[in-house]
Amino acid sequence: MLTQPTVARDIVAEPRAVYRARLLNPQSAEAFDYLPDGALVVNADGTIAEVVAASRIADDASHVTLHDFRPHLLIPGLVDVHSHLPQYDAVAMDGGELLSWLQAHIFPAEARFANPEKARDAAERFFRDMLAHGTTTAAVYATIHQEATSVAFSVAERLGMRAIIGKVMMDQNAPPMLCEDTETSLKQSEELCQQWHGRDRGRLQYAFSPRFALTCSMTLMRRAGELARQYNAYVQTHLSENLDELKWVKRLFPQAQHYTDVYRRAGLLGAKTLMAHCVHLSDEEFDLLQKTDTRICHCPSANFFLKSGIMNLVKAMKRHIHVGIGTDVGAGPSLSLFREMGAACLASKARWAMERFYRERLLEVWAEFSMLGARGTQLFRRVLAHLELDEEAHVADPKLVFYLATLGGARALGLDHHIGNFAPGKDADFVVIDTTPIDPTHDESEDQSLDTLLSRLVYRGKGTMVQATFVRGRRVHEEAQGRRAKFCQRLGSC
Numbered sequence: 001m002l003t004q005p006t007v008a009r010d011i012v013a014e015p016r017a018v019y020r021a022r023l024l025n026p027q028s029a030e031a032f033d034y035l036p037d038g039a040l041v042v043n044a045d046g047t048i049a050e051v052v053a054a055s056r057i058a059d060d061a062s063h064v065t066l067h068d069f070r071p072h073l074l075i076p077g078l079v080d081v082h083s084h085l086p087q088y089d090a091v092a093m094d095g096g097e098l099l100s101w102l103q104a105h106i107f108p109a110e111a112r113f114a115n116p117e118k119a120r121d122a123a124e125r126f127f128r129d130m131l132a133h134g135t136t137t138a139a140v141y142a143t144i145h146q147e148a149t150s151v152a153f154s155v156a157e158r159l160g161m162r163a164i165i166g167k168v169m170m171d172q173n174a175p176p177m178l179c180e181d182t183e184t185s186l187k188q189s190e191e192l193c194q195q196w197h198g199r200d201r202g203r204l205q206y207a208f209s210p211r212f213a214l215t216c217s218m219t220l221m222r223r224a225g226e227l228a229r230q231y232n233a234y235v236q237t238h239l240s241e242n243l244d245e246l247k248w249v250k251r252l253f254p255q256a257q258h259y260t261d262v263y264r265r266a267g268l269l270g271a272k273t274l275m276a277h278c279v280h281l282s283d284e285e286f287d288l289l290q291k292t293d294t295r296i297c298h299c300p301s302a303n304f305f306l307k308s309g310i311m312n313l314v315k316a317m318k319r320h321i322h323v324g325i326g327t328d329v330g331a332g333p334s335l336s337l338f339r340e341m342g343a344a345c346l347a348s349k350a351r352w353a354m355e356r357f358y359r360e361r362l363l364e365v366w367a368e369f370s371m372l373g374a375r376g377t378q379l380f381r382r383v384l385a386h387l388e389l390d391e392e393a394h395v396a397d398p399k400l401v402f403y404l405a406t407l408g409g410a411r412a413l414g415l416d417h418h419i420g421n422f423a424p425g426k427d428a429d430f431v432v433i434d435t436t437p438i439d440p441t442h443d444e445s446e447d448q449s450l451d452t453l454l455s456r457l458v459y460r461g462k463g464t465m466v467q468a469t470f471v472r473g474r475r476v477h478e479e480a481q482g483r484r485a486k487f488c489q490r491l492g493s494c
């Protein structure tokens, strides 16, 4: 029987291990499994053998190593679908909107990555902090520098992070120190892809990363798309974030019907393309993303921070577009996906409140429209539809955003057959959570409903809850010694 509580001290995967704890296991945006006393059984190769109630572990389980994390909670490793490594040191620089903020804070920060030593130091801190926040998988932009990008890969490889990384591509409208020759940009990106894509059984993958339509020629974007298809690699870029950006794109690509059409013409849309932001999309653009199975990276904090707007998450979900959540550091203030999940719920509520306010205001002037007869009614309906106020708004709830930060994010990256939740055959990427910091009673043994647990994780979750992080059954982060000592003391096992 599992009667001897022990605390794991191993750093590498070991023959068949059992992790006993409360288990939270998302199955869809609505359905979650919750085992108050569960066991995650992990094979020596880091894959999950089974997920069962602890009582079902056989009496002869003495050949396995038991890691008893009770009363802590195990959740699947979090998936961050959009972030910028070189922007970490320029995080939380307030003021301005996207384009002026890039010039004032971000481009100078990215230029410093010409120095590979600085790049190594930054990558080390960035990925360590991600793992400390429970993020096991991330899609990440480096800078235009080939060596700094390679350094980012090597640090992620050593630390055990699962990462999709790409060298930023910019061949126009960028500061001279960051503006590349088109051919050089393509050649260096291809070399990086050849070097890193698929490394360690696919733990590391490459993303061709044309920054956004403003800083990329059509030639660069087209050929980046071709290379991505040739190597079955990802494409990551930004779409429809800021209103000034939209106007500039219109001027640069007058033949395109809208912003999304620029990327369609470049051949960049598809199931391996990650589009960040998507704040100001028209219905036709949503249609195009849906039709091409293009993925959306929802970055609510960054959208607030740069005053860009609020992405219509509910609309994207209704259209069955795959969406993941991105911290988008440095416009996002933190690498914590818990914080970002809360922001996603609040953003959705802010949108709901705003829509309600404008709908009611418009209804106040309805009488004046109606005096114009049928034409007035028609015009009024058009105004409502144009402002997207013609339907009752809905809000995102904690279940939905937790799903998006785990299984939904894995689906957005096309990795859900490997990660995202606990299922036999998937890789054992998981996070050990001490829920006392988010529980006002500070009592982990308290019986909580699933809704209460999820709501607290989403609205009150923080990095300090993370006790340990595992990727493929390998411990890649553990909490500070002092906190560990307290935990062991409470369990009586140290």
Ligand SMILES: [Zn+2]
Binding pocket: 082, 083, 084, 238, 276, 328
């Ligand atoms: Zn971004």
